[in-house]
Amino acid sequence: MMSSPAEEAEPPSRTRGDGVAEWEWREPSVLLIEDDPGDALLVEELVADSTLKMRLRWVRSMAEAADVLTAQIPDCVLLDLHLPDAHGLEAVSRVKAHADQVAIVVLTGLAEELTGLAAVAGGAQDYLVKGRVEPELFGRAVRYAIQRKQAEQSAVALQAGRMRAQENARLERGLLPRPLLRGGDVDVVARYLPGRAQTLLGGDFYDIVQSADGTVHALVGDVSGHGPDEAALGVALRIAWRTLVFCGVTGAEQVGRLEEILLAERARDEVFATLVSLAAVPGEQLARVVRAGHHGLLLRTGRDVEWAEPPGGPALGVVPAGASWPMAELEVPAGTGVVMFTDGLFEGYVGRGAERLGEAGLLAIAREEAALAPEPFVDRLIERVGGLAESQGGLADDVAVVHLCWN
Numbered sequence: 001m002m003s004s005p006a007e008e009a010e011p012p013s014r015t016r017g018d019g020v021a022e023w024e025w026r027e028p029s030v031l032l033i034e035d036d037p038g039d040a041l042l043v044e045e046l047v048a049d050s051t052l053k054m055r056l057r058w059v060r061s062m063a064e065a066a067d068v069l070t071a072q073i074p075d076c077v078l079l080d081l082h083l084p085d086a087h088g089l090e091a092v093s094r095v096k097a098h099a100d101q102v103a104i105v106v107l108t109g110l111a112e113e114l115t116g117l118a119a120v121a122g123g124a125q126d127y128l129v130k131g132r133v134e135p136e137l138f139g140r141a142v143r144y145a146i147q148r149k150q151a152e153q154s155a156v157a158l159q160a161g162r163m164r165a166q167e168n169a170r171l172e173r174g175l176l177p178r179p180l181l182r183g184g185d186v187d188v189v190a191r192y193l194p195g196r197a198q199t200l201l202g203g204d205f206y207d208i209v210q211s212a213d214g215t216v217h218a219l220v221g222d223v224s225g226h227g228p229d230e231a232a233l234g235v236a237l238r239i240a241w242r243t244l245v246f247c248g249v250t251g252a253e254q255v256g257r258l259e260e261i262l263l264a265e266r267a268r269d270e271v272f273a274t275l276v277s278l279a280a281v282p283g284e285q286l287a288r289v290v291r292a293g294h295h296g297l298l299l300r301t302g303r304d305v306e307w308a309e310p311p312g313g314p315a316l317g318v319v320p321a322g323a324s325w326p327m328a329e330l331e332v333p334a335g336t337g338v339v340m341f342t343d344g345l346f347e348g349y350v351g352r353g354a355e356r357l358g359e360a361g362l363l364a365i366a367r368e369e370a371a372l373a374p375e376p377f378v379d380r381l382i383e384r385v386g387g388l389a390e391s392q393g394g395l396a397d398d399v400a401v402v403h404l405c406w407n
Contacts, residue, residue, distance in 0.1 A: 027053050027054060027055065028052075028054050028055070028074075028075035028076060028142070028143075028146055029054070029055045029057070029072075029074040029075050029076075030047075030054045030055065030056050030057070030074055030075065030076045030077070030078060030142060031056075031057050031059065031065065031068055031069070031074040031076070031077045031078070032056055032057065032058045032059070032077075032078045033059055033060075033061075033062065033064075033065045033077060033078065033079050033080060033083065033091070033095075034058065034060070034078070034080040034107065035060045035061060035080065035082070035083050035084055036080070039080065039107070039130060040058050042130070042131075043056070043058075043078060043107075044056060044058075046133060046135050046138040047138075049135035050135040050136070050138050050139035050142075051135075051136065051139055052139030052140075052142060052143055054076075054139075054142065057074070060083075060084075061083055061084055061085050061086075062083050062085045062086040062091060062094055062095075063085055065077075065095070065098070066094075066098055069095070069098040069099045069102070070098065073099045073101065073102055074102060075102070075103065075146050076102065076103045076104070076105060076142050076145055076146050077095055077099075077102050077103070077104050077105070078105050078107055078128075078142075079091055079092065079095060079104055079105065079106050079107060079124070080107045081106060081107070081108060081112070081115060081119065088115065089118060089119060089122045092104060092106065092119050092122050092123055092124050093122070093123070096123050101149070101153060102149070103125045103142075103145040103146045103148065103149035104119075104123065104124040104125055104145070105124065105125060105126045105127065105128060105141055105142060105145045106119040106120070106124045106126070106127040106128070107127070107128055107130055108127055108128070108129055108130065109129070109130055112129075113127075113129060116128075116129070125144075125145035125146075125148045125149050126141050126144065126145045126148075128141055176190075176192050176205075176206070177206075177207055177238070177242075179208035179209070180208070180209040180210065180242075181208070181209075181210045181216070182210045182212075182214070183210070183214070183282075184407065185210075185214070185216070185282035185283075185406065185407055186210075186216050186280075186282060186404055186405065186406050186407065187374060187404070187405045187407065188208050188218075188402065188403070188404055188405075189374045189375045189377075189378045189401075189402070189403040190206060190208065190400075190401070190402050190403075191378055191379070191382060191399070191400070191401045192204065192206070192398070192399070192400050192401075193344075193382060193386075193395065193398065193399040193400075194398050195226070195344065195395055195396050195397045195398045195399075202223075202225075202226045202227075202230060202231060202234075202397070202398040203222060203223025203224070203225065203226070203230035203231055203233060203234040203273070203398075204220075204221070204222050204223075204234065204342045204344065204398040204399070204400040205219075205220075205221050205222075205223075205234040205235065205237060205238040205400065206218075206219060206220045206221070206238070206340070206400045206402050207219045207238050207241060207242055208402060208404070209242055209245055209246070211245060211246065211248075213281070214281060214282055215279055215280065215281050216279070216280050216281075216282065216404070216406075217245045217250070217277070217278070217279045218277070218278045218279075218338075218340060218402055218404055219238070219241050219275060219276070219277050219278075220275065220276055220294070220340040220341060220342060220400055220401075220402055221234065221237060221238070221241075221273055221274060221275030221276075221294070221342075222234075222273065222274050222275070222294070222342045222343065222344075222398075222400075223237070223271065223272075223273045224270075224271055224272050224273065224315075225271060226398075229266075229267040229271075230271065232265075233262065233265055233266055233267075233271070233273070234273075236261060236265050237258055237261060237262065237273060237275075240257070240258060240261050241254070241258060241277070244257055244258070250277075250279055250288075251288070251290055251325075251327045252290060252313075252324060252325045252326070252327060254277065254290070255275070255277065255290055255292050255313075255316070255325045256325075258273075258275070258316060259292075259316040259317060259320070259321075259323070262316045262317050263317060263320055266317065271317060272293070272315045272316055272317035272318050273292075273293075273315060273316045273317060274292060274293035274294040274295075274315045274316070274343075275291075275292050275293075275294055275316070276289065276290070276291045276292075276294040276297065276312075276340055277289070277290045278290075278330075278338065278340065278404070280332060280404075280406065282406055282407075285331060285332055285333050285334065285336075285406075286329055286330070286331060286332065287329070287330045287331075287332045287338065288327050288328070288329055288330075289310050289327070289328045289329070289330055290312070290325050290326075290327050290328075291309075291310060291311075291312025291313070291325070291328075292312060292313055292314065292315055292316055292323075292325055293312070293313070293314050293315025293316070293318065294312065294315075295309070295343060295346075295359065296308055296309030296310075296359070297309075297330075297338055297339060297340050297341075298337075298338075298339035298341075298362075298363070298366055299330070299332075299336060299337070299338060299339075300336065300337035300338075300339065300366075300370060300377070300405075301333070301335070301336050301337075302335075303370045303371050304367070304370060305363065305366040305367045305370045306363075307359060307363050308330060310328030310329075310330060311326050311328050312325060312326070312328075313325035313326065332406055334406055334407065335405070335406070335407075336405070336406060337374060337377075337403055337404065337405040338403070338404045338405075339366075339378070339401065339402070339403050339404075340401070340402045340404075341399065341400060341401040341402070342397075342398065342399060342400045342401075343397070344395055344396075344397030344398050344399040344400075345362060345381070345382070345385055345399050345401060346358055346359055346361065346362040346385070347397055348385055348386070348388060348389035348394075348395045348396070348397070349388070349389045349391075349392045350388045350389070351388070351391055352391045352392065357385060357388060357389075362381075362385065365381060365384050365385065366381060369381060369384070374403045374405050375403075377403065378401050378403050381401070382399060382401065385399075
């Protein structure tokens, strides 16, 4: 009746993919940790007589159990609390340390029910009193213990998902601000699309503000990597940029200050950030642009779209305290649209192969949609780029887009 690990059947399997605990029951694998051969024989007889079919493996010590749990985790552990190398609640803790996802049913003596209850309080799913268990009760206890453990894990996953959603909301408020404009001199369309692989927003960020003299300032940036540290750094850079704008610090000096903040706040030395910052006074038909390791922009004039890549400097953090960032000028006649974005918009895959869209591919799509008004243009651009990558699960990287159009 007792089997080797190779003979153990598949565990219960999830049949839904939406995070709801729903399981198709299969013959479970059970590990018995018991040093008494007589008690082990009684468990084997219970397994044979139970209506629940299971594969049972017997080991005599916690050391043997550790080897089994390391190689292949069973669905349930039947655990004696009086082992030669683990005693009482210590045994429960050691099983959980090796395989926290396994269900545990503790085996106690006739006078140890309080110990069994303490074991349940310490993380076991149930306890059985040796010599007082019928086959039907035994099978039910094992089945319920496995299901209870699965329900606990689902609850933990659900709570983790809620916490991630709350963290996303907090980061979103920092990464995705509302444009702070004083008049109607410029129309703004801003979009942010998290990458499919991220449980948190990534390090892409943007901002648009208008200073007291009427100058419109816009920023799009991207912190390398993904995760909460990168997202938090993106928030810090975005807020610092807005503060510098309101303090009158612009151009290369502004970018240098942002690099100082990145160097002080980044979690690892290899983290860097790219950005493009733009400033334009309405009516002057000229925009001043500073690029730090960032790619170019799209310029929309009438029904035409061009790729503009003014001179720039290195990304923030790549050459600490040794970089310079020239300021370039772009002509922006009335009605011109300037589209700033992060590289997630053109680094997605095209179809099922290894080909990526690239800058030329993005420009071609933009030209095909050039006749659209700003808002549908941005939405259509993101939709088409995402559609090309759909066969590989969609866009893997975050996408931030800011479309500015001067009236």
